[in-house]
Amino acid sequence: MMQHDREFGFATRALHAGTPPxxxxxxxAAPIYQTSAYVFGSTEQAAELFALRSYGHIxxxxxxxxxxxxEERMASLEGGLGGLAFSSGLAAQLCTVLAxxxxxxxxxxxxxxxxxxVTQLSVTVRRMGIETTFVPAxxxxxxxxxxxxxxxxxxxxxxxxxxxIVADLAAFAALAHxxxxxxxxxxxxxxxxxxxxxxxxxxxxxxxxxxxINGHGTAIGGVLVESxxxxxxxxxxxxxxxxxxxxxxxxxTETFGEYAFLMRARAEVLRDVGAQMSPMDAxxxxxxxxxxxxxxxxxxxxxxxxVSFLRPRPEVAWVREPQLGSxxxxxxxxxxxxxxxxxDALVLWSHLANVGDSKSLVIHPASTTHSxxxxxxxxxxxVEPEAVRLSVGLETVEDLVWDLDQALQSASREAPxxxxxxxx
Amino acid sequence: MILTTxxxxxxxxxxxxxxxxxxxxxxxxRPSYTVFSYLRRQPGYEVAPINPAIDQIDGVASFPSLAAYxxxxxxxxxxxxxxxPSEVANVVREAIAVGAPAIWFQYGVVNPEAIALADEAxxxxxxxxxxxxxxxxxxxxxxxxxxxxxxITSRRTPS
Numbered sequence: 293m294m295q296h297d298r299e300f301g302f303a304t305r306a307l308h309a310g311t312p313p314x315x316x317x318x319x320x321a322a323p324i325y326q327t328s329a330y331v332f333g334s335t336e337q338a339a340e341l342f343a344l345r346s347y348g349h350i351x352x353x354x355x356x357x358x359x360x361x362x363e364e365r366m367a368s369l370e371g372g373l374g375g376l377a378f379s380s381g382l383a384a385q386l387c388t389v390l391a392x393x394x395x396x397x398x399x400x401x402x403x404x405x406x407x408x409x410v411t412q413l414s415v416t417v418r419r420m421g422i423e424t425t426f427v428p429a430x431x432x433x434x435x436x437x438x439x440x441x442x443x444x445x446x447x448x449x450x451x452x453x454x455x456x457i458v459a460d461l462a463a464f465a466a467l468a469h470x471x472x473x474x475x476x477x478x479x480x481x482x483x484x485x486x487x488x489x490x491x492x493x494x495x496x497x498x499x500x501x502x503x504x505i506n507g508h509g510t511a512i513g514g515v516l517v518e519s520x521x522x523x524x525x526x527x528x529x530x531x532x533x534x535x536x537x538x539x540x541x542x543x544x545t546e547t548f549g550e551y552a553f554l555m556r557a558r559a560e561v562l563r564d565v566g567a568q569m570s571p572m573d574a575x576x577x578x579x580x581x582x583x584x585x586x587x588x589x590x591x592x593x594x595x596x597x598x599v600s601f602l603r604p605r606p607e608v609a610w611v612r613e614p615q616l617g618s619x620x621x622x623x624x625x626x627x628x629x630x631x632x633x634x635x636d637a638l639v640l641w642s643h644l645a646n647v648g649d650s651k652s653l654v655i656h657p658a659s660t661t662h663s664x665x666x667x668x669x670x671x672x673x674x675v676e677p678e679a680v681r682l683s684v685g686l687e688t689v690e691d692l693v694w695d696l697d698q699a700l701q702s703a704s705r706e707a708p709x710x711x712x713x714x715x716x
Numbered sequence: 717m718i719l720t721t722x723x724x725x726x727x728x729x730x731x732x733x734x735x736x737x738x739x740x741x742x743x744x745x746r747p748s749y750t751v752f753s754y755l756r757r758q759p760g761y762e763v764a765p766i767n768p769a770i771d772q773i774d775g776v777a778s779f780p781s782l783a784a785y786x787x788x789x790x791x792x793x794x795x796x797x798x799x800x801p802s803e804v805a806n807v808v809r810e811a812i813a814v815g816a817p818a819i820w821f822q823y824g825v826v827n828p829e830a831i832a833l834a835d836e837a838x839x840x841x842x843x844x845x846x847x848x849x850x851x852x853x854x855x856x857x858x859x860x861x862x863x864x865x866x867x868i869t870s871r872r873t874p875s
Contacts, residue, residue, distance in 0.1 A: 318872050345753045
């Protein structure tokens with residue numbers, strides 16, 4: 293195969309990695325291999341494939357060419373050894389946990405992260421016998437102190453959700469590595485365009501591909517990327533370094549070396565959990581990645597303009613400017629009710645529970661995603677009752693500002709106790 | 717010369733056809749069997765086990781030593797080593813004696829003395845890598861399972 297040693301740039305890899313021209317048809321766009329299974333060349337080839345002694349597709353729950361193209365592109369963009377795609381970001385997280393931990397094991401996770409992650413680890417994963425200690429991300433000492441002999445991973449978000457705080461990934465990596473455990477980073481809000489956690493010492497990067505990666509709000513997806521640098525044979529990971537009853541007594545570290553984690557995550561965990569990404573959704577994610585850098589630049593430019601617009605407004609109590617990215621919260625003086633009136637008055641911003649779409653999105657966490665919490669609990673969780681979360685999109689920025697302006701005016705006009713008396 | 721870049725490994729893979737696998741096992745659970753079974757099915761490769769404890773693997777005759785292999789077939793293009801690190805300096809001496817131009821130490825087979833010996837003898841040396849994985853990296857295998865092949869091209873390859 294024609295190949296050069298050039299280190300291609302991010303934008304080039306976002307367009308090309310994983311998708312050379314289709315060798316059969318020459319198709320320049322990645323084909324959507326919408327098939328459940330693949331015909332074997334012979335019974336001998338089938339046996340070699342099932343024994344993981346040769347490379348090729350068997351069944352689309354385990355691998356699919358379109359999905360593999362997305363996985364390789366993500367691995368290239370994150371600077372990792374390989375990728376593995378899932379039906380959602382939560383599936384990517386769960387399978388990362390299941391690849392490394394079993395009943396009796398322990399995880400360390402930072403607080404003030406995506407609520408879905410907290411619930412997954414503190415309820416569902418705990419019911420499987422895997423306990424999680426939640427620690428404040430800003431208190432590195434408590435993170436180190438929480439690691440136990442049976443801890444299998446440390447989990448952190450690059451950009452905390454909803455706090456917006458950027459984690460000191462290198463410090464987290466050092467703490468985890470000192471204890472012989474990998475650092476797993478949720479890089480959904482930053483994307484590999486803004487931050488590549490592996491460059492800061494992370495061992496596994498997970499994403500919700502539903503957000504900026506897809507970029508257009510058209511599919512749910514998830515993906516993990518592994519660095520290939522973690523010493524899985526260090527004695528802490530018997531699921532990788534002892535004979536596996538789930539795969540012909542294979543010892544993954546012996547047979548696959550640096551690929552041990554990725555191979556077990558695919559051949560055993562994804563195989564058994566069945567949370568694979570569909571070929572169509574992988575194709576949408578590949579298409580989204582082609583413009584990731586362009587979109588992120590514009591998302592950030594627009595977010596800066598929106599922050600500048602909101603800051604001096606009399607209706608606005610505070611703005612939590614994003615340290616990185618284009619998702620942030622701001623508070624209204626009128627509290628919870630003003631926040632709801634503001635959202636109800638918007639006409640261009642979409643009121644929905646997602647982020648990272650090309651379209652601008654808005655939500656009132658206190659009455660939706662965090663509605664089960666009291667006002668005190670909301671403040672503890674870093675979600676003020678008056679907080680509105682924006683995910684700034686790519687529309688004409690003057691239109692976004694116009695809509696915010698008219699909604700702020702509308703929300704303050706309709707404030708209870710105002711002098712306005714309804715007619716009739 | 718110790719080969720460290722993907723391009724150097726790719727060039728070596730192009731140069732080699734006859735592979736002598738020292739320590740190849742007939743036990744399907746062993747990594748060496750996996751590599752043997754994969755590589756012997758690849759076009760252009762002729763793989764032979766070097767293992768005095770077995771006669772053959774899947775019908776492919778095994779040789780008791782590199783010297784025995786060389787007497788029958790001449791020098792191999794590469795000696796692929798699946799032995800304990802403590803035992804591989806002798807493998808290097810045998811490889812030098814039969815005139816093998818390259819030696820490949822599989823995952824975990826790391827012995828600084830053996831590496832230096834091979835390097836000083838002018839051999840091409842690959843350390844702590846898998847011959848199967850590296851072959852698959854450049855021939856499309858890795859891309860079937862989402863592994864980062866490093867391949868970026870808009871040239872169409874023959875199917």
